[in-house]
Every structure is written in C-alpha cells, then in structure tokens.
Amino acid sequence: MTDRTYPDAVADDFPAPPSSFTDREGRTIEIRPYEGTDEEDEALVEMYDSFDPADRAQGIPPSGESRIREWLDAILGDDCYNVIAWCDDEVAGHATLVPDEDAYELAIFVHQTYQRAGIGTYLIRGLLGHGQAVGVGKVWLTVERWNRAAVSLYKKIGFETSNAESFELEMGLRLTDDAE
Amino acid sequence: MKVLCGIGGSDDSFRALDRTVDRAAIAGDDLTVVVVDNEDADPTVEEVVTRVENAVSEAGVDAEVRRVEGDPGSRLVELAETEGFDEIVLGGGHTSPMGKITLGSIAEFVLLNAKTSVTLVR
Numbered sequence: 590m591t592d593r594t595y596p597d598a599v600a601d602d603f604p605a606p607p608s609s610f611t612d613r614e615g616r617t618i619e620i621r622p623y624e625g626t627d628e629e630d631e632a633l634v635e636m637y638d639s640f641d642p643a644d645r646a647q648g649i650p651p652s653g654e655s656r657i658r659e660w661l662d663a664i665l666g667d668d669c670y671n672v673i674a675w676c677d678d679e680v681a682g683h684a685t686l687v688p689d690e691d692a693y694e695l696a697i698f699v700h701q702t703y704q705r706a707g708i709g710t711y712l713i714r715g716l717l718g719h720g721q722a723v724g725v726g727k728v729w730l731t732v733e734r735w736n737r738a739a740v741s742l743y744k745k746i747g748f749e750t751s752n753a754e755s756f757e758l759e760m761g762l763r764l765t766d767d768a769e
Numbered sequence: 770m771k772v773l774c775g776i777g778g779s780d781d782s783f784r785a786l787d788r789t790v791d792r793a794a795i796a797g798d799d800l801t802v803v804v805v806d807n808e809d810a811d812p813t814v815e816e817v818v819t820r821v822e823n824a825v826s827e828a829g830v831d832a833e834v835r836r837v838e839g840d841p842g843s844r845l846v847e848l849a850e851t852e853g854f855d856e857i858v859l860g861g862g863h864t865s866p867m868g869k870i871t872l873g874s875i876a877e878f879v880l881l882n883a884k885t886s887v888t889l890v891r
Contacts, residue, residue, distance in 0.1 A: 646869070647869040647870045647871065648864070648868065648869060648870040649867065649868045649869055651868070660868050663866070663868065664867060664868070685867070687865075687866050687867045688866065689865060689866045689867070694865055694866060694867045694869070696867055696869070731865075731869060731871060754874070755871070755872070755874065755877060756872060756877055757871065
C-alpha cells in the first residue's frame with residue numbers, strides 16, 4: 590500500500606542511543622543499538638520466549654522458539670534498525686524499524702516484567718533517535734485501537750493517525766526531511 | 770455444505786481459493802466462487818477469473834464461478850443470505866515485512882455483517 594500519509598512537519602529531535610536511565614521501579618536501564626552479536630540474539634530469544642501471549646499484537650511476536658528465531662532473523666537483518674533496552678544482561682524491551690517500500694514499519698515490545706515503568710517511552714525515543722542518526726525518513730505503524738496506552742504514547746511522540754477505517758489504527762511520523 | 774468463496778485478487782485470497790477448492794474436492798461441498806472488485810489488488814478481474822477457473826478445473830470440482838460487481842463486502846453478505854449459503858470463505862489477511870497480520874477491508878466488513886459463519890484462511 591503506497592497511499593500512506595504522513596505529517597507535513599518533521600518530528601522533534603530524539604536522543605540517539607546509547608543512553609541510560611532509572612525506571613519507575615528503581616532499575617537501571619540501558620538503551621543500546623543492536624550490534625548483531627550472538628549474545629544479543631540469545632537474550633532477545635529469551636525475552637520473546639517468555640513473552641505474555643496477551644501482549645501479542647497482530648500475530649507478533651510469534652510463539653515457540655523456532656518461530657521466534659525465524660521472525661527475529663527477518664527483523665534483525667542488515668536493512669533493519671533495532672534498539673534494545675537492557676537491565677543488566679536481560680532484555681527488558683526491543684524496538685525495531687523494518688523497511689517497507691519507501692518507509693519503515695515500527696514495532697516496540699516491552700516484556701511484562703518491565704511494563705508500566707516508563708521504559709517504552711525511552712525505548713521508542715531511542716529507536717527514533719537512532720533512526721534520525723542513520724537518516725530514516727518516514728515511519729509508520731499499526732496499533733489495535735483498544736490499546737489506549739500505546740496510542741497515547743505514539744501521539745505524544747508525534748505520530749499522527751493516517752488511517753482509522755480498519756480494526757487497527759495506522760499512524761505515521763516524518764522522522765527526517767527526506768525528499769518529497 | 771454450501772460454501773461461498775470470495776476472491777478479490779490479493780495473495781491471501783488466492784491462498785483461500787486453493788484451500789477451499791481442495792476441501793470441496795474431498796468434502797463434496799456445493800461451492801460457488803465469486804470474483805469481486807478489490808481496488809487494492811494487482812491482477813485485473815479477467816486474470817483473477819482465469820486463475821479461479823483453472824484452479825476449479827484442475828481440482829476437478831464442479832463449482833460455479835461468478836463475477837459480481839459493486840461493493841465487495843456487502844455483495845458477498847447479500848449473496849450468502851439470499852441464496853442460503855452456510856459459510857463465506859475469504860483470505861485471512863496480508864502480512865507486513867514486520868510480520869504483522871492486517872485483515873483486508875472486505876474481510877473486516879464481512880466478519881462484522883455476515884449472518885453465516887466466516888472462515889479466514891491463513
């Protein structure tokens with residue numbers, strides 16, 4: 590679908606990772622871009638393998654280790670941008686930008702142990718800061734319309750609704766000033 | 770079972786077609802395949818009709834292939850009601866590069882408005 594719309598204005602500047610902060614539970618969380626090591630891959634598999642199925646959205650993350658690995662292979666590729674929120678050597682959350690035609694699709698996951706602690710806001714800002722640093726232009730996402738916490742987070746970041754006619758809301762953000 | 774399969778020409782609709790035709794060959798369903806308008810789909814209506822006719826004849830199924838114009842969702846629901854179908858079968862959605870499943874607009878409409886059971890093929 591190439592008929593997606595994006596805000597006219599370019600989004601604010603977001604901080605490029607690495608960065609670190611203390612979450613609302615007093616845990617030290619570090620946000621770092623994904624570097625492609627086996628250790629990162631295994632830590633991601635571990636997070637998604639224990640991910641609450643109730644937090645699944647539109648079929649992702651998939652269930653079962655082999656399908657999780659297959660899915661991660663696709664979204665951790667060289668043409669994608671990934672940022673991880675770490676609590677020591679455990680993955681608390683993961684956000685990704687996957688290329689799709691002339692834009693990138695965004696998704697963000699915070700493990701249930703680390704939810705409602707402010708990590709999602711830092712994580713998505715870290716991902717968008719990383720995206721700005723590497724020159725990503727347009728970003729879109731879909732979100733289930735009942736997921737008010739996510740919708741309000743995306744709005745606060747600067748995403749605007751581009752399609753409200755389906756089961757999921759579609760939202761867009763202009764991250765950098767690319768041509769057109 | 771009297772089955773109505775709606776095909777608009779998207780990839781997932783062809784998957785639904787293949788699966789429905791295969792099932793009809795085994796279960797002996799009374800199958801009608803309807804080619805509807807889908808402005809999001811790439812192939813032309815003629816190409817879709819040809820593909821449907823080939824799938825039906827290859828499976829050796831005695832299915833009726835029909836072309837229906839107008840709003841696809843409401844036409845399918847209307848057909849199912851007026852002609853007493855037991856079930857509507859449709860494609861189960863498009864998967865983005867990210868892996869997210871999004872239902873097509875026809876499936877969304879039919880799911881919410883049909884009185885019959887609806888099967889989405891994955």
